Amino acid sequence: MTETAALEVRDLTASYGPVTALDGVTIRAERGRITAVLGANGAGKTTLLRSVSGLVPTSSGQVLLGDRELTRASAETIARAGIAQVPEGRGVITELTVEENLRLGDLLGTARRRQRHRLEQVYALFPVLAERRRRDAHSLSGGERQMLVIGRALLCAPEVLLLDEPSLGLAPQIVAQIFGVLRELVDHDGMTVLLVEQNARSALSIADAGFVLNLGRVVAGDSAAVLAADDDLRHAYLGF
Ligand code: ATP
Numbered sequence: 120m121t122e123t124a125a126l127e128v129r130d131l132t133a134s135y136g137p138v139t140a141l142d143g144v145t146i147r148a149e150r151g152r153i154t155a156v157l158g159a160n161g162a163g164k165t166t167l168l169r170s171v172s173g174l175v176p177t178s179s180g181q182v183l184l185g186d187r188e189l190t191r192a193s194a195e196t197i198a199r200a201g202i203a204q205v206p207e208g209r210g211v212i213t214e215l216t217v218e219e220n221l222r223l224g225d226l227l228g229t230a231r232r233r234q235r236h237r238l239e240q241v242y243a244l245f246p247v248l249a250e251r252r253r254r255d256a257h258s259l260s261g262g263e264r265q266m267l268v269i270g271r272a273l274l275c276a277p278e279v280l281l282l283d284e285p286s287l288g289l290a291p292q293i294v295a296q297i298f299g300v301l302r303e304l305v306d307h308d309g310m311t312v313l314l315v316e317q318n319a320r321s322a323l324s325i326a327d328a329g330f331v332l333n334l335g336r337v338v339a340g341d342s343a344a345v346l347a348a349d350d351d352l353r354h355a356y357l358g359f
Contacts, residue, residue, distance in 0.1 A: 123185055125150040125311035126171070126202070126279050131180030133170050140166040142335040143180070148279065153305055153312040155322040155343065157357060158332035164315040165207065167332070168281045171313075172204045173197040184279065198226055201278035205271075205285065209264040213257035217248055217267060220256050224271030234274070241270035244300050262293035269297070273304075279311045280304070286318045294318070298325040319357035323347040331356050 124147035133141040140163045148154040156164050169175040171182055173194035181190045184200050192200070203224075211220050221241060225234050242249035245266040251259065256267060265285055272280060282301075286294040302325055304310040316322035323329060323343045331339040331352065339352055346352060353359055 122150070124148055124183075125185060126313060127181075127183040128167070128171065129181040129183070131167070131170060131177055131182065133166055133175055133177045140175075140335050141170065141177070141180075144332070144335070144337055146330045146337060146340065148311050148313045149328065150311050151305055151309045152327040153301060153314055153325060155319075155326035155329035156313060156315045156332060157317075157319045157322060157329055157346075159356065159358070160317070161334075162332040163335040164317075164332055165283055166335075168204060168283050168313070168315055171197075171281060172202060174204075195226075198275060201275075202281065203272040203275045203277035203279070204281040205268050205283065207283040207287065209261065209268050211256040211259070211264050211267050213255060215256060216253050217256055217259070218252040220267055221248070221270050221274060224274030227275055229274070229276075237274050237276060241273050244273075244303065245270055262289050262297070265289065265293075265297060266300075269300070277310070279313065281313045281315075283315045284317060285314070286316060286321055291321075294321055301325065317358075319353075320347075320359040323357075 126148040128144055128146050131141050131144045144167060158164055166175055170177050173192055189197050189200060221238055247263055248266055248270055285297055301312050305312055314322055323346055326343040329343050329346050330337050333356055
């Protein structure tokens with residue numbers, strides 16, 4: 120028997136009015152692994168993440184965190200259950216300091232000592248944020264802002280971290296640094312990461328497994344190595 124996945128999505132369907140964005144999507148993210156969700160613009164990747172976090176209503180299917188069913192639960196219940204999302208776009212509050220932005224991530228109201236401990240963990244992962252903790256977020260580069268929004272999500276100490284296009288617009292060495300931190304979270308802390316990326320080549324270089332979406336359907340799901348070695352799949356859907 121296969122082990123229960125940390126996160127499982129079964130036959131999920133979601134629409135925006137007449138537009139079907141997810142058409143029976145089934146994926147699983149194994150515990151302590153990085154699972155990539157790949158596909159072109161409009162494939163349904165963002166909708167999938169937002170459905171899992173309770174931000175987009177679904178019409179059928181299931182979302183399971185371990186054995187716990189979270190289908191159609193509120194976004195707050197889902198966050199409390201242990202799923203945190205890093206949305207696309209690096210929304211930081213530029214008038215607040217780095218540390219104030221990080222504290223905003225503590226949606227669940229952790230005790231002060233524990234919050235301090237988590238802040239120190241984030242600073243250990245991203246030393247540049249520690250250096251700039253008292254500076255306004257306005258002064259940060261794109262890569263630093265991406266680190267900040269990831270750090271903010273970590274303040275909830277999630278079991279499952281969902282990331283939407285963290286590499287977008289960043290230089291390759293910054294992407295490598297951020298992906299290295301994801302790898303560390305998975306390997307050292309046993310976190311489970313679901314990584315949405317259009318940059319399939321980079322994503323498959325750090326992911327353990329992946330699913331490819333096209334027009335709201337899963338067209339492939341396998342280990343990262345198998346997906347990266349499939350020439351037809353790469354040419355048809357992955358753009359490299
Ligand atoms: P991208 O990388 O461009 O964000 P994606 O793979 O994340 O692409 P989604 O954003 O999930 O894809 O979009 C899936 C489909 O749903 C597309 O056809 C898109 O046009 C449509 N869609 C997404 N958001 C909305 C919305 N708010 N209203 C109407 N249609 C939408």
